[in-house]
Amino acid sequence: MTNMYKTEAIGKVSKEAPFEKITIGREGTSNNDVEIDVKYCGFCHTDIHLVNNDWGFTTFPSVGGHEVAGVAVKVGSNVKDIKVGDHVGVGYFLDSCLCCEYCENNDEINCIKGVTLTSCGQIQHGRVKTDNGNYTYGGWSKKMTVDRRFLSKIPKTYPLEKAGPASCAGVTMYTPLNEHGACKGGLKIGIAGLGGLGQMGVLLSKAMGNHVTVISSSDGKKEMAKELGADHYVSQNEEEAMKSLEKSMDLIIDTIPASHDINPPLNLVKKKGTYVVVGPAPEPFKVAAFKLIADQVRITGTLTGGLKMTQECIDFMAENNIVQKTEMINSLQEMNCASKEIIKGNSSGVRYVIDMEKLLS
């Protein structure tokens, strides 16, 4: 017995092809599922890497989208805490083993067997099925069916068109802030880089009651840092200003996606402080043993977070009216333009969001 259904989506049939409308098949597999009318879905650099097979594991046709915001339209009989009409979100992944030590600790993103990515991910674990049998189609589609465990509830008070990035950039920044004590406030926090992740980091850290310094090498970001509410801005190029902040911060989150020397911002971390890498810099960081020994800084990283963190993050963002600047995409033409902007390096920090209903109408 199958309950496969057809739905429209935005996909690519090859790396070189433009984005186009395609029809895909998804299956609702159990009474634990929620069927979603997708209203909005983010569009970011990760999507482009995935749909273009930049990382070598994508099969075509590929459908991107991992910052999904929609409305529940069918709810499986076992799902007690979501009802038809509720707003729901899907993030970077939509399945995991649910029985390893990480899954059991609500930290599904670290599943030992690996999560199933929402877009272009290899299907395993059994909670998601598509007509190709092997890989997932992302959220750039009219409908999705997702196991309740891998959904978050979006408060109705939160603007749905802003909610997509919360499931990705939001939780990516919320998780290390939570893990390293920033939720209680009172820490000195540095945010290195001020793209989409960095901006989210400033907004969240400030709302939690911390003192926030933006560290950037591009002076154009100074004004933006101020607008976002950062307490302080320091340019990495100003040696004296950097010197004056040495060993002053409890926590730095490095969101810089380009190759860079980690040591100038690392020197701003207090002894025993924490440096979290979230930006996928391509070249390895170099860190001296002496630095680790003398200052006992802790260097680590974050790859989004589990569903518990995601829900906490969205609730926190709703309570504190945290929204990111977004730019709406309403047509395939706009999507192809935005794609070029993103590949060039979107320094404005605006998050692109696709209005799925308009685009697929």
Next chain:
Amino acid sequence: MTNMYKTEAIGKVSKEAPFEKITIGREGTSNNDVEIDVKYCGFCHTDIHLVNNDWGFTTFPSVGGHEVAGVAVKVGSNVKDIKVGDHVGVGYFLDSCLCCEYCENNDEINCIKGVTLTSCGQIQHGRVKTDNGNYTYGGWSKKMTVDRRFLSKIPKTYPLEKAGPASCAGVTMYTPLNEHGACKGGLKIGIAGLGGLGQMGVLLSKAMGNHVTVISSSDGKKEMAKELGADHYVSQNEEEAMKSLEKSMDLIIDTIPASHDINPPLNLVKKKGTYVVVGPAPEPFKVAAFKLIADQVRITGTLTGGLKMTQECIDFMAENNIVQKTEMINSLQEMNCASKEIIKGNSSGVRYVIDMEKLLS
């Protein structure tokens, strides 16, 4: 008013000079002090770097020694918990500001203003004075005077001639084990490198009830690992054996003092596990952002520990009969020979200990 006294010591008058007997002046500065007859003192590579001015901050004549084990012979009126005849130890430092957040947290080694090194350290903070007025003479001497706060008590049940290394190698390994949850037992721990620090790491981790794997690139260490009680040994050169241990360990302590690639042992750490560097490898480590993001391993370091940790460590070693192999040095000639051995790289892992009474008699 001064109570400066003269005492014999082993020093160097220049980098090129051999070790020789010299006379130095120390002052007992307050009622908080304990005067110590030094019985034994360790002799390790750090001593050689210090007395030879390898690190550029040493003034001659220089007196080494930072693993001191002796007997209290005079006790200041404010000192209530040490009495004449007690066994006491001095480690890597003997003064700090005592008012910064680290000192207040019994973590004096991280003093914001910097600790005063026991040997060749710049005098500050006011709790230690010498006849040169500027820098400290280490423990290679008949007598020392040290503020009670910077002493540890050595249980009488513990062999005094083995106690010196506890204040240095012991606490250097005990501190990260304690900080990362190994004291409760039940963790999977890797010890990379099996010199003096590595051996101490195996003994401590096993006594705490953990599963211990020695990671080495020198096959000669396999037998030693077994003798020390390690559960498992893996050679870094055996790709398959290393592969089979990937992401299996909660904590790795890297004691390797030579330049090396951190990534093969780092790959043995579980997601969210911890990698602590204690070996002063000269060349920077290279770590990919992707590794930090995907596995969220925490990379940090340790530089010995505070006095609370030191006391806990010595008590733990006494309770568990943990002693390191030591070789006794009884003459200047033996000391000059050992010096050459240490500089060549003491792969036997034996700790050299000077019998100060014999050597200065």
